[in-house]
Amino acid sequence: MEFFERFAVPHPSPLIYASMVAIGLVIIAIVLGITYFKKWGYLWNEWLTTTDHKRIGIMYIISALLMLFRGGADAVMMRFQTSVPENAFLDAQHYNEVFTTHGVVMIFFMAMAFVIGLMNFVVPLQIGARDVAFPRLNAISFWLYFAGAMLFNVSFVIGGSPDAGWTNYYPLAGNDFSTSVGVNYYNWALQISGIGTLMTGINFIATIIKMRAPGMTLMKMPMFTWSSLVTNVIIVFAFPVLTIALLMGTFDRQLGTFFFASENGGMDMMWANLFWVWGHPEVYILILPAFGIYSEIISTFSERNLYGYKSMVGSMVIISLLSFFVWVHHFFTMGHDALTNSIFSITTMAIAVPTGIKIFNWLLTMWKGKIRFTVPMLYSVAFIPLFTIGGVTGVMLAIASADYQYHNTMFLVAHFHNVIIPGVVFAMLAGLTYWWPKMFGFMLNEKIGKWAFWFLTVGFCFSFFPMYITGLDGQARRMYTYSEASGFGPLNMLSFFGAGLMAIGFIVIVYNVYYSFRYAKRGIGDDPWNARSLEWATHNPVPEYNFAIVPQVNSSEAFWDSKKKGHKLFRGDYKEIHMPNNSGLPVIMAGLFFVFGFSFVFYIWAGVIISGIGILACMAYRSFEKDHGRHIKVKEIEETEDKFGGAK
C-alpha cells in the first residue's frame, strides 16, 4: 500500500472526487463507444498514425478546444469564488491550484496548440506545398504536445496539481514551499510538450523557406505565412531557454541541486529572469499568428488587398526582435536600480510603435472597402478597439515607476486578458470559422455564430473591465477571497456575470458545430468566402496531396489574380506525386515519453529507465528504417480530380 500512497491527492475535496468519477466514466464511455462502432482500425490508420499536415492540424485544434473548456471551467470557478466577499466555494489551496492550471492550460495547451494547429492546416496550403518539410517530425511534435497536455491534466486526480502560479516562481515552487508533486508535473509536462513545439518551429521554418510554390518569393507570401515564419523563428530562439530553465528546476526539486535556492550560492530570482526571457517572446509567438489571421480575414471581407504589405512584414520582424529586449518589465519591482528599469521600460514602449503601424494598416485596409460582416470579420473588427485598449494599458504598465502601483494587482490581470482574449482567442475563433469549410466541407451557421460572438464580446467587457478598477483600488491578483469592507464585492460580481456570458458564448459555439454538422448545406464549392490566397484554389475538402499540379504564383494574392486578372495557376500535366507514409512510431514514442514523465514525477526510477530505453530504441529504429514514402500514380490523381471536377 505504501507504494500507492504517493498517488493520493494531498488536498482532496468532494469536487475532486466527483471529477475522478467523471473522468473514469468518460474514458470507459470512449473506449466502449469506439469498440462498439468498430472504429479502432479507422482511428489508428486514419488519425493516430497520420503524417498528413491537415489531419495533424485538426487534431491540434480538437485538443486545443478540449483544453479551452478545461481552462474555461477553471476560469468560471475562480470568478464564482471571488464573486462575493468571504466565499467558501474553494479554499486557498484549491484556488491556488485552479489559477495555476488555468494559466498553464490556457497558454501552453490551448493557445499554443490552436496557433500551431491552424498553422499546420493552412501554411502548406497557402504556399502551394504538398506537406511540411518533415512530416514524420510533425507527427512527433503533435504527439509530444498531446502527451505533455495529458500528463499535466492527470495531476488533477493523481498526486495533486501544481499550485505556484503559471509563472511558477522560486522559492515558492521549490521543495520547501511546494511539497506535493504538483511542480514536478509542471516541469515534466511543459518539458515534453516544449520539445514538440521546438521541433514544430524548425519544421515550419524549413517548410516556409524551402517549399514555396514557384514564383512565390518571400515578399509574395500571404500574410499568415509571413506571421508563421516570424513566429517560428521566435520559437526556435526562445524555447531553448524554457527547456533549460525547466531542467534546472527539475534538478533542484528532484536531484538536490541549488540553482534556484536561496542558499548555497543559488539565485531564486534567476528562475523569474529565465522564465521571462522565454515568456515575453512567447507572448508574441501567440499574438503574431493572430495578427496574420486578422490580416487575411480583414482583406478578404473588405475585398481589398492588404494595405501596407511591406510595413506589415517590417513591423512583424521588428516586433520579433524587440520581443527579446523587454523581459525585465515582468519584474520591475524585484529591486533593480533606476537605469535598468528605464532601459526595459523604453524598449517595452517601443514595441507599441510597430504594433500601432499594424493597427492603422488594418483600418486603412477596411477604408473604402466593400465590407461584409461575416462572423470572422466581426471578430476581427471587435479585435481592433479592444486590443488597442489592452495595448494602451500595456504602455501604462511599461512605466516602471507607475508599475510599483499596478504590480500584482487585478489591473495586470485585466491588461493581459484584454490583449490575449480579443487578440489570440478571437483570432483563433475567427480563423477556425474562416477555414472551417476548407477543413470539413461545410460552413458554420452565421446566425448562431453571431450570437456566440456577441455573448463573448459583451461577456469579455463585463468580465475584465471591472478588474481595471478594482486593481487600481488595490485588489491583489491570486487572492482567493477578500473582505466585505474592501468594497470589491459588486465589481467582482459583475466580473462573474461577464464570465457567465462568455461561458454561454462558448456553449453556443459548440451548439453551432452540432447544428451546422447536421443541417448545413454541403457542396458549397471551393471558395465560399470569395477569398484571395492560395489555400482556396484547391478542392473542398482538400485531397491528401493538396494540389494535383503545383501552382504558379506571381503575387501575394495568386488566387485572386487567377479569378480577376486571368492569371493561370495550374500549368502542365499531372505528374506522379511523392507522399510520406503513415507511421505508428510517433504515437508510440509519445506514449513512452508520457510514461517517462509520469515516472520521473513520482521518482519511480524503474519506469524512467525502461521508458528511457524505449525512447532511445524508437530513435534507433528510425535511424535504420528504410521508408522512402509512396507514389500516387497519375491515373489515381486523374480519378480523384475527375470526382472534384478537375484542376482549374
Add this chain to the structure above:
Amino acid sequence: MKELFPIKQVNGFIFSMLLTVVALSVYFLDMSFELGMTILLITAFVQAAVQLVIFMHAGESEDKKAIYTTTIYGLIIALVTVFGSLLAMVWGYM
C-alpha cells in the same frame, strides 16, 4: 595546380592553430584574470567564426544570406540574453 591547392583552408588551419596557441598562453603565462578572460573571449569568438566560414563553408552556398542572417540574429539574441540577465541579476540589482 593552383586551382587545386586549398590555400584558403591551409591558411585557415594555420590561423586557427595560432589562435589556439594564443588561448593556451593564458594558462602558461602569468597575467591578470581580466586580461586572461579578455584574450580567451576574443580568441574563442574569432575561432568560431573561422570554423564556420572556412571549414563549414558558411559563405559558399546559395543560402549564404540566410545563413549569415540567422547566425547574426542568433548571436544578437544570445548576447542580449546573457548581458541582459547580468544587468538584471547582478549589475543593476540593488
